[in-house]
Amino acid sequence: MVALLIAIALILAWPMLKSAFVKRDLTRTMRHGRELYLIAFRMMTDGASKKNSNLAWPGDYPVTSLAEYCDKLVQNDYAKPVDLQRMLSAPGAECTATMSGAPATLMLSGKTALKLYKVKASDPSNTIFATSSNYVYDTPLDSNTGPFGDVGFVVVRKSGDAVVYKKNKATPAGFESAEKFQSDIGILPGTTKGKIEPGDGTTVLTAPQ
16 A cells, blocks of 8 residues: 555656756756866867967867867867767767777767857857757757757857756747847857847757767
8 A cells, every 4th residue: 555655656746756857967968068168168278379270169170060079179189088978968868979990080979968069269259159959049949859858958158158948948039039038048150149040050060860
């Protein structure tokens, strides 16, 4: 009888527990996004001080994929594959990072929990550096899109700010104005203040799905 009551209580509490687990994972992914940002910022800062164009923001390289950019982090000794694998993974989005070929090149497989944008040195500080993979700019969250469905999403900006947002903040409709949306969420690389269009366009480094 006691076991039955416990089972019923767990069933009733499961939706709340599931939501708590997802929020925990969102917070962890935010921290991972911030950690990845700090690595990228360190490499860019070193490049600026040494006038080395091989140490730069993602958008200042002729790269189109997340794996290519992450390979820059590894080859320049700013990150290890095992660290990138940890930062790019979350429950429901397991990424594998391995070195392959000769010379060895970083390869990513699986699904990534984060996606990075083609941020350049010339972009303003509120340009989006990374988001959780379930978020598409100015687009309502989809409950079927991993890793977090429509529970919430993560944004990391070029300034280093990292925030977990609720689903109602995914579009300007969740803010008092479009300007407030751009101020809080950020802008896409290469865009200007006041210009908001749904979708990431070509501003995202392609990642394994």
